[in-house]
Amino acid sequence: MAKENIFDKEWVDERDKNNLEGLLEQLNLPPAVVKLVREHKRAVQIVIGVLIAAVVVWSLYGSYRDNRIEKSTEALAAALELEGQQMIDQLNEVERSYPGTDAALWARINTAQELSKTGRMEDANRTYKDVRDEISTSSILQPLVMVGIAQTAEASGNFDESSGEYQKLMEIQGYEDIGFLGLGRIHELEGETAKALEVYERYLTEIDTAPVLQKRLVEEKIASIKAAQ
Numbered sequence: 001m002a003k004e005n006i007f008d009k010e011w012v013d014e015r016d017k018n019n020l021e022g023l024l025e026q027l028n029l030p031p032a033v034v035k036l037v038r039e040h041k042r043a044v045q046i047v048i049g050v051l052i053a054a055v056v057v058w059s060l061y062g063s064y065r066d067n068r069i070e071k072s073t074e075a076l077a078a079a080l081e082l083e084g085q086q087m088i089d090q091l092n093e094v095e096r097s098y099p100g101t102d103a104a105l106w107a108r109i110n111t112a113q114e115l116s117k118t119g120r121m122e123d124a125n126r127t128y129k130d131v132r133d134e135i136s137t138s139s140i141l142q143p144l145v146m147v148g149i150a151q152t153a154e155a156s157g158n159f160d161e162s163s164g165e166y167q168k169l170m171e172i173q174g175y176e177d178i179g180f181l182g183l184g185r186i187h188e189l190e191g192e193t194a195k196a197l198e199v200y201e202r203y204l205t206e207i208d209t210a211p212v213l214q215k216r217l218v219e220e221k222i223a224s225i226k227a228a229q
Helices: 020-027 031-039 041-079 084-097 102-117 121-134 142-155 159-169 176-189 193-206 212-228
Strands: none
Touching (some): 041 102, 084 102, 102 121, 121 142, 176 193, 176 212, 193 212
C-alpha cells in the first residue's frame, strides 16, 4: 500500500469549492487550525472579503494612476509646443487638470520661465516662490528654483531678495558661479564697488573649477573696478 502523501488533496465537490468549509478541506490544515477557523468562521470570512476588496481597489488605483500620469505627460508636452500666453494658458490647464503630478509641477516651473521670457518678472518671481513652497528642501529642483527667484528679483529691482538668493547659491555645488557672479553684479548695480571687488576676488581664489574664459572675464571686471577707484 502506497504511503499517503500529506500534500495529496482530497476530492471536493465543485459546489463546495467556493465556501470556507471546502477551502479548509483543500488546504489540508492541521486539525487545531481547522477548529479555530470554524469557531471564528464569520470573522475569517470578513477578513478574507476585506483583503480581496483591498487587492481589487489597489489594482484599480494603480491602473488609474498610470493612466493619469500618461495623460498629464502628454498634456505637458503639448503645452510646451506653444509660445507666449497660449503656452501659459495650457500649462495652467495642466496644473488644474492633474494636480499632484510631476507634470503639474513642471508646468508651473515652465510657466515661470515663460513669464520671465515675456518680461512679466514679478509674476514669474511669485510663481517660482509657489514652486519652492511645494517642493521639499532636499529636492534637486531647489537650486533651479532659487536661480529663477534670484534672476527675476534682480530684473524687478528687488536687490535685497536677489542678493540673498545668490548668497545661498554660492554654497551649492554646481551653482557657485551663478551665486558669486550674481552677487558681484548686484553690488555693482548698487554702486558698492568695494563689496563687488571682494566677491570677484573670492571667486578667483575659491572656485578652482571655474572655466578659463569666465576667470578672464572676472579678472577684467576686477581690473576695471580698481581702475575706477
